[in-house]
C-alpha cells in the first residue's frame with residue numbers, strides 16, 4: 001500500500017483531532033502534509049510535532065511568532081493568515097480533511113478540490129452556501145468528494161451509486177439535541193452552556209448549538225441534496241434519540257438500507273480516510289442488546305422552527321441557503337456570546353430571509369457577497385430585536 005499524503009484543515013477542532021487520532025495510529029499508511037488552525041497555537045504545534053507535518057498554518061497572523069517559536073528546531077515550515085490556509089489546501093495532498101467551521105472553510109475547500117485529490121468534507125456550511133459550485137468544481141477537477149458528516153457518510157455507504165433511480169427517499173436521523181423534550185418556555189431561558197451539552201456527540205460549539213435548534217439537521221438536509229441525486233422533496237429527517245442509526249435509504253421496491261454504529265465521528269472519518277478500503281478504529285463496537293431499544297419519532301416543527309425554515313429554503317433553492325447559513329452563523333455567535341436568547345436564533349434567520357432576496361450565486365465571489373448581505377440583514381434584525 002502506498003503512503004497517502006494527508007492535509008487537515010481545522011486540525012485543532014473536534015473533527016480535526018479525531019482525524020489526527022486515526023492518522024497517527026497508522027504512521028506507515030499516512031504522511032502529514034499540512035495542518036491548519038485559526039488560533040490554537042499550542043494544539044497545532046503539538047500535532048505538527050507528533051506527526052512531523054511538513055507545514056503548519058495558523059490563521060490569526062498575530063500568532064505567527066508564537067507558532068514559529070513553538071516549532072523551532074523542527075522541520076515543519078510555518079505560515080500564517082487566511083491566504084496561507086488556502087495555499088496549504090492547494091498543495092495537492094492525496095487526501096484533505098475539510099474541517100474548518102463555517103463559511104470560512106469555503107475557499108480552502110475549493111482550493112483542495114482544485115488539487116484533484118480526495119476531499120473529505122466535514123465543513124457542511126460550504127456545501128450549504130455554495131451548493132453546486134462545490135460539487136461542480138469537484139467534477140471539473142476530477143476530485144473525489146467524500147461526505148464525513150455521519151448521516152451523509154451513512155447514506156454514501158447505503159446508496160446504490162450504480163442505480164440512483166431506484167432510490168425514492170433519504171432520511172437523516174437527528175438525536176433531537178439537548179432540548180429534545182424541553183418546552184418552548186424552558187428553551188426561551190436556555191443558556192449557551194446547556195445548548196452545547198449534547199447528549200450523544202462531543203462536538204465544537206457552533207455545531208452543538210445547531211444541534212440544539214435542529215438547524216444542524218436543516219443544514220444537513222440541504223447538504224444531502226447537493227451530495228445525492230434526488231429531488232428536494234426526497235429528503236427527510238426523523239428524531240432518533242440513541243444516534244445509532246445514522247441515515248436510511250429507501251428503495252422503490254420497499255427495501256430500506258441503513259447504516260448503524262456507535263456515535264463516534266472516528267467511524268465516518270475512518271471510512272473516508274481509508275476509502276475505498278476500510279481501516280480499524282478504536283470505536284466501541286455497537287452492542288444492540290446493551291442499548292436495548294431504538295426509538296424514532298417525527299420532529300416537532302413548532303418547538304424547532306429552524307428545521308421548517310431550512311426545509312423551505314431547500315425547496316426554494318437559489319441564494320436562500322447561503323442566506324440561511326450566514327444568518328445562522330451570526331445568530332449562533334450572538335447566542336454563544338450571551339447577546340440573544342436561544343429562541344431568537346431561528347427568529348433572526350427568518351427575518352434575514354424575509355429582508356434579503358438576491359439572485360442565485362453563479363460564482364464563489366457571489367456566494368461571499370450574499371453571505372455578507374445576509375450577515376448585515378441578520379445584524380439589522382438583531383438590533384431591532386434587542387433595542
Ligand code: NAD
Pocket residue numbers: 009010011012013014015016036037038039040059085098099100101102104105122123124125148149150201202203204205206207265
Ligand atoms: P471546532 O470548532 O471544534 O473546530 C473548528 C476548526 O476550524 C478549528 O481547528 C479552528 O481552529 C478552525 N477554524 C475556526 N475558525 C476558522 C477560520 N475563520 N478560519 C480558519 N480556520 C478556522 O468544529 P468541529 O465541531 O470540529 O466542526 C468542524 C466542521 O465539521 C463544521 O463545519 C461542523 O459542522 C462539521 N461537523 C462536525 C462534527 C462533529 O462531530 N464535531 C460532525 C459533523 C460535521
Ligand code: MG
Pocket residue numbers: 149150151220
Ligand atoms: Mg451530522
